[in-house]
Amino acid sequence: MEKIKIEKNTVQETLIIPLYGRKMCSEKFSALYTDIYAKKLCDRLDYDFSELEKKNNSFLYEFGTLEAAMRQLDIIWEIKEYLKIYPKATIVNLGCGLDETGKACDNGSCSIVNVDFPDVINVRNQLISNHEREKNVACDLKDYSWMNEVDGSNGVVFFAAGVFHYFKREEVKSLVLELSKRYEKGCLIFDSVGKLGLKLMMSKILKNMGIKDVEGLFYVNNTIKELNWSDKIKVTSKGYMLGYYNMKSFNIRSFHRLLARIGDNVMKMKINKLQLIFHIF
Template identity: 50%
Template sequence: MYHIEKNTVQETLIIPLFGRKVCSEHFPELFKDPEAERICSMLDYDFAENGQKMESAVGLFGALEVAQRQYDLAWEVKEYLIKHPYAAVVNLGCGLDDTFRKCDNKACVGFNIDMPDVIKVRNEILPAGERENNLGYDLNDEHWMDEIDPSHGAVFFASGVFYYFKTEAVRKLLQKMAKKFPGGIIVFDSCNQRGAKMMTKTWLKEAGISDVGAFFSVEDKAEIEVWSNDFTSVTARSYMRGYRDIYNEVRLLHKLMIRFCDSLVKMQIIKITFK
């Protein structure tokens, strides 16, 4: 059993993992994630408090969001691998996410990148497998890009990561990636500033983020299109309905929350293709 300390980076890592486990239990016809269940069973951690929150109707919607986000990003990775089977698959801000393994075609190469203290935990709980690399870097340190061989293509994804970055930092990162990885793509989740303000009342507050206006949010993909001439295209799809529409599979309250996320919070999956 691996002990998880309360109020540490370790604890923040297991919340999305636990969300996928809860979603797997409550919506098995939509999501089945035995790996999330397996890892949670390995952890010495009192899930009771978080479990109670996630068992509520609102909490279950949060679990749905986490699982749907992984489904969406994995869909884009698999789609890219059809034409680029030997590509580098790069998880930016990976935490304890196992999307690479869910997409592995037995030919691609996986890179899981996060802060060194996070990778230390990951190496204990989710050590790198075959053709997989766990790399400890701050994403703002562009040296991580030198670890990636783009000769067979590169697909990048970031799950719940860019909310913590200032807009200017995201812009510079994407511009550098477009130069370094021609023919590659990046996909990530986003929301508008209203959504970011709502987040400040919860986990962004815990991260010490109060000046939401400076942090990354997207009202319209057109805002990103002008960032670089090295972007071939920028597309956006609904977070909860754009890849697999689960609207008719959930209860009325969750239907209303999906509509709220689409229309007022603009929860989207953004995809950028590099020239």
């Protein structure tokens, strides 16, 4: 099978880091996390993984892969809870990259929509096969025309993993309010970090992307207060390192758990759930 070439310093390259992180976490912490898609996708790519492979045994890189895995596990947990109430809902992966969380949550009745930039969807189409209830939409998330491709009549759960860090605060607010107008049964799940977390964790990535000013970018220090944008939205949040799983039974080092507590409490790493009507899940 022909491999897909990924060039350095391209938008497509930004897809590799989280994908490779999920692959490594599956190998290092298999009792906690398994991503059956990540290794297969990495094997299909013509990309120099040598720099990432050098970091494999680095303690901080291990923690980074663990962080990416916990975020996915938490989001999967929330999606599955939503599907218990709306089993025929549409799952919408915002800024999907090469992530297959939709398939990981598939209950046999739901639909899946993956949304990302056209060049990203082009790579995805070459690497990943969709099933009959799944489709890809090539569109900038800030161009709301992609919403015309999303049927929310049986419920809809949107999620964004590692996406909104690159948005301005007002862009996230505008998107959320637009969703609240269109999807009365909807739910939006996304991760966030606080201002300190944005500067410490994201500064290098943002700099590599040519983004120098982090001041206007989206961060959340106080979830309930800062995301209270409409009386049509109910906001809840949990720490995404330890808010869902205590990590005590998965052969994870105690220092990793210490960093996890710092991440949740100091860096304000959260999984946020915005319910667009007042259902209790």
